[in-house]
Amino acid sequence: QVQLVESGGGLVKxxxxxxxxxxxxxxxxxxxxxxxxxQAPGKGLEWVSHISxxxxxxxxxxSVKGRFTISRDNAKNSLYLQMNSLTAEDTAVYYxxxxxxxxxxxxxxxxxxxxx
Amino acid sequence: xxxxxxxxxxxxxxxxxxxxxxxxASQSIxxxxxAWYQQKLGQAPRLLIYxxxxxxxxxxxxxxxxxxxxDFTLTISRLEPEDxxxxxxxxxxxxxxxxxxxxxxxx
Numbered sequence: 001q002v003q004l005v006e007s008g009g010g011l012v013k014x015x016x017x018x019x020x021x022x023x024x025x026x027x028x029x030x031x032x033x034x035x036x037x038x039q040a041p042g043k044g045l046e047w048v049s050h051i052s053x054x055x056x057x058x059x060x061x062x063s064v065k066g067r068f069t070i071s072r073d074n075a076k077n078s079l080y081l082q083m084n085s086l087t088a089e090d091t092a093v094y095y096x097x098x099x100x101x102x103x104x105x106x107x108x109x110x111x112x113x114x115x116x
Numbered sequence: 117x118x119x120x121x122x123x124x125x126x127x128x129x130x131x132x133x134x135x136x137x138x139x140x141a142s143q144s145i146x147x148x149x150x151a152w153y154q155q156k157l158g159q160a161p162r163l164l165i166y167x168x169x170x171x172x173x174x175x176x177x178x179x180x181x182x183x184x185x186x187d188f189t190l191t192i193s194r195l196e197p198e199d200x201x202x203x204x205x206x207x208x209x210x211x212x213x214x215x216x217x218x219x220x221x222x223x
């Protein structure tokens with residue numbers, strides 16, 4: 001069955017960086033777009049970024065453009081999100097999801113907290 | 117940017133009753149690229165409906181979606197205890213490519 005497992009969350013100071021990972025299994029990873037979606041504590045869902053099957057096409061929400069970088073390693077069935085210049089507004093549970101535009105499979109999420 | 121506004125913010129009903137949730141878009145959504153998700157506390161969202169009216173795999177037929185253009189509805193015909201959750205609509209036909217509504221809490 002499809003499994004997505006995020007890791008890499010934690011506590012970081014404002015201005016710092018985090019690198020999130022998502023390990024995929026149960027499907028042919030290289031056949032699918034992948035996305036990151038986040039949810040601030042007690043708030044709604046916000047799409048962050050997606051990446052094409054080969055990694056040649058990426059797209060970001062305006063709120064993270066220039067600070068976050070999405071990437072993937074198809075040999076390792078893994079998706080990544082490098083987050084730099086973090087602010088308190090980036091505190092959220094970060095979910096990886098399979099797909100570009102609609103999301104049938106989600107991971108359980110990893111919490112990134114930005115606080116001094 | 118397409119803004120999605122969900123109403124009501126909170127819907128209070130009882131098991132067995134019918135639930136009607138609304139999602140209004142700030143501009144027409146092409147090809148009815150509108151999805152609905154259910155999220156329970158501490159869990160990831162679950163895709164219920166896509167293409168405005170197509171149920172995702174394994175979704176019970178008490179869930180149905182309708183609408184086009186700017187007005188969309190999720191209907192739960194007879195509420196089961198496990199249906200009490202937060203529901204989000206999501207568009208995937210505009211720019212930015214994906215936006216979500218703010219959610220409706222069904223209690």
